[in-house]
Amino acid sequence: MSREHLLEALEQHMRRQNVHGLYSLSMDHSPSEQLTGETWHTTVLIMSSHMQHEMLAVRLARRLRHKTGILMKWTNASKKYRDCFLSVFFEELNVSPAVSVFAISAKEGEIRDSAEHFIRELGLQQHYNRVETLAGKIRVEIGPLMNVTKGEKVTISLSENRALMGLFIAHFVIRMQSCMYEAAKNINQVSMINLNFLGDKFPGPPGQEMDLMFQALTSFSRATGRIAWGYFGESDTEQMDLLADNLAGALNAMHRKQGDFPGFNSDKMDSGLFYWEVWSA
Structure with a gap:
């Protein structure tokens, strides 16, 4: 789907x-939030204005796990659960008019090769530096940035494998917010699109490294609205977070195994919105 078709x-x-311009989001990634040598990486955003995606997760869990009514982590799911997941998910999304799903899958090489593009579009040309440590490893330093709350300059330091995924994820989130803003503006609905994230915690210490990087990158411009970042303390028990975990895992598995899943047909959505962007050379 092109940008024009998405709009x-x-x-x-x-x-x-x-539409009132305020959305709650769940976000997750497969296989993880950093480059690990895997061929494919997938990021999923699931959002709604009044937490309707939580009810979608509950209905899905009841159908997939009749006894417990709780979704499983994708890595722990049985073959039967995995084989049924996308078919049931799209059936439930199709009766969830207030839920929007945005997904992106890219080969690891494409993410690495797109670094300069991300840096340029995010305005980091003077603030993104690759530094080789004494041990011969590459780390990335982003800064100096101004912490307006504390009134002090901050430089973020993290491994390149995490920094590249941070660029990839933040760039996608900002683009999707921009598309939502443009679509809402075209129909004179709202003046801002504000996104409140409840996601899976990024690797590294809270409020530092990748966590701080994502907050900083998504806060540079507020012309289209605000992006607020937060996460669950125990995400493995939250249905909304497990929903994003499952969908990211299922979509990534389609590429990794070059397989197909019964019922997968995003072109026939009558209700909920589903957008999936795939990058490959």
């Missing part, structure tokens, strides 16, 4: 709702 789909989706 058209978003406009139609928003016209069916009472």
Whole structure:
């Protein structure tokens, strides 16, 4: 789906709702939030204005696990659970008019090769530096940035494998927010698109490294709205977070195994919005 088709789909989706410009989001990644040598990486955003994606997760869990009614971590799921997941997910999404899903899958090589593109579009040309340690490893330093709350300059230091995924994820989130803003503006719905994240915690210490990088990159410009970042203390028990974990795992598995899943047909969505962007050479 091109940007033009996405904007058209978003406009139609928003016209069916009472859009007020504030969304709650769940986000997760497969296989993880850092480059690990895997061929494919997938990031998923699932959002709604009044937490309707939580109810989607509950309905999905009841169908996939009748006895417990709780979704499993994708890495622990049985073959039967995995084989059924996408089919049931799309059935439930199709009766969830207020839920939007944005996903992106890219080969690891594509993410590495796109670093300069991300840096340029995020305005980091003077603030992104690769530094070789005494041990011969590459770390990335982002800064100096101004912490307006404390009134002091900050430089973020993290491994290159995490920094590259941080660029990839933040760039996608900002682009999707921009598309939502443009679609809403076209139909004169709202003046801002504000996103409140409840995601899976990034690797590294809270408030530092990748966590701080994502917050900083998504806060540079507020012309289209605010992006607020937070995460669950125990995400493995939260249905919304498990939903994002499952969908990221399922979509990534389609590429990794070059397989197909019963019921996968995003072109026939009547209700909920589903957008999936795939990068490959």
